[in-house]
Amino acid sequence: MNGEIYNTVNELIKNGKLPHAILIDGGSASKRNELALYIASAFVCDRGIPCGICSDCQKAKNGSHPDIVVSDPELQNEKIFKIAAVRDIRKDAYILPNEAQHKVYILKNSDKMNIQAQNALLKIIEEPPPYARFILVCESRASLLETIMSRVTPFNLGADDYEINDEVAQKADELANRLAVALAGVTELDFMRLTAVFEKDKELLSPVLTSMQLIFRDAVAISSSSDLILSKHADTARLLASKFALRTLIELVKSTEHFFDCINKNANKNLLITRLCSVLRNTAYGA
Numbered sequence: 001m002n003g004e005i006y007n008t009v010n011e012l013i014k015n016g017k018l019p020h021a022i023l024i025d026g027g028s029a030s031k032r033n034e035l036a037l038y039i040a041s042a043f044v045c046d047r048g049i050p051c052g053i054c055s056d057c058q059k060a061k062n063g064s065h066p067d068i069v070v071s072d073p074e075l076q077n078e079k080i081f082k083i084a085a086v087r088d089i090r091k092d093a094y095i096l097p098n099e100a101q102h103k104v105y106i107l108k109n110s111d112k113m114n115i116q117a118q119n120a121l122l123k124i125i126e127e128p129p130p131y132a133r134f135i136l137v138c139e140s141r142a143s144l145l146e147t148i149m150s151r152v153t154p155f156n157l158g159a160d161d162y163e164i165n166d167e168v169a170q171k172a173d174e175l176a177n178r179l180a181v182a183l184a185g186v187t188e189l190d191f192m193r194l195t196a197v198f199e200k201d202k203e204l205l206s207p208v209l210t211s212m213q214l215i216f217r218d219a220v221a222i223s224s225s226s227d228l229i230l231s232k233h234a235d236t237a238r239l240l241a242s243k244f245a246l247r248t249l250i251e252l253v254k255s256t257e258h259f260f261d262c263i264n265k266n267a268n269k270n271l272l273i274t275r276l277c278s279v280l281r282n283t284a285y286g287a
């Protein structure tokens, strides 16, 4: 999948048709950044390919190229991509490049721009100085204005194939178990408290959903008098089976399936995390 994107990008580079405004979404943060850097290098490379060996490519790789400007609200500990930052970029874009033929702006977390900031950005990408290039990088294009989308060439890196190590898998499995127990609880408070973890570590969502689904399946198995328990949390599965009707348990499995679909379609993870509690509670207890 990603190989195909690089083939497309290389083809565009070869034909000198790399667009001036590009959007990269989907995949993992590191894959998005990798592609952004690759394209930025192509814009500044002496040979325009990127060759990886010229001084422009070297500087791009080290993050020291004066004509590659990275703007990222997270670096400033900001939650949103402010209009002031967009205005700074706009001002800077009118200063000629230092060394390369192009001046490249990598806008990370560009989905964290509000409408005003996006409109300010629109003005620059609509009528940019001839040497300016923009690479918007974000988890999902869902919150970008249609006007922005109509001006950028999007590259989607597909579903997040984040590789999890044993430590993360174990953490996710324990969290899934606690969430499943909390789901059987009286109020939604415990469940909501547990989901706070995702705010810091969104990548945990997929492995947690995987483990939760397995626990729900086990509950279905117990409810259907099967002794084929697949998760490590037979007690939790028994708890769920004693609390909910078989039909409800099946719906819970389907609900987790729905979340996977959303993740695969690159839905905004923040939204998914917010909805996790309400969707599962509604499934369990009726809306």
Ligand SMILES: [Zn+2]
Residues within 6 Å of the ligand: 044, 045, 046, 047, 048, 049, 050, 051, 052, 053, 054, 055, 056, 057, 058
């Ligand atoms: Zn080069």
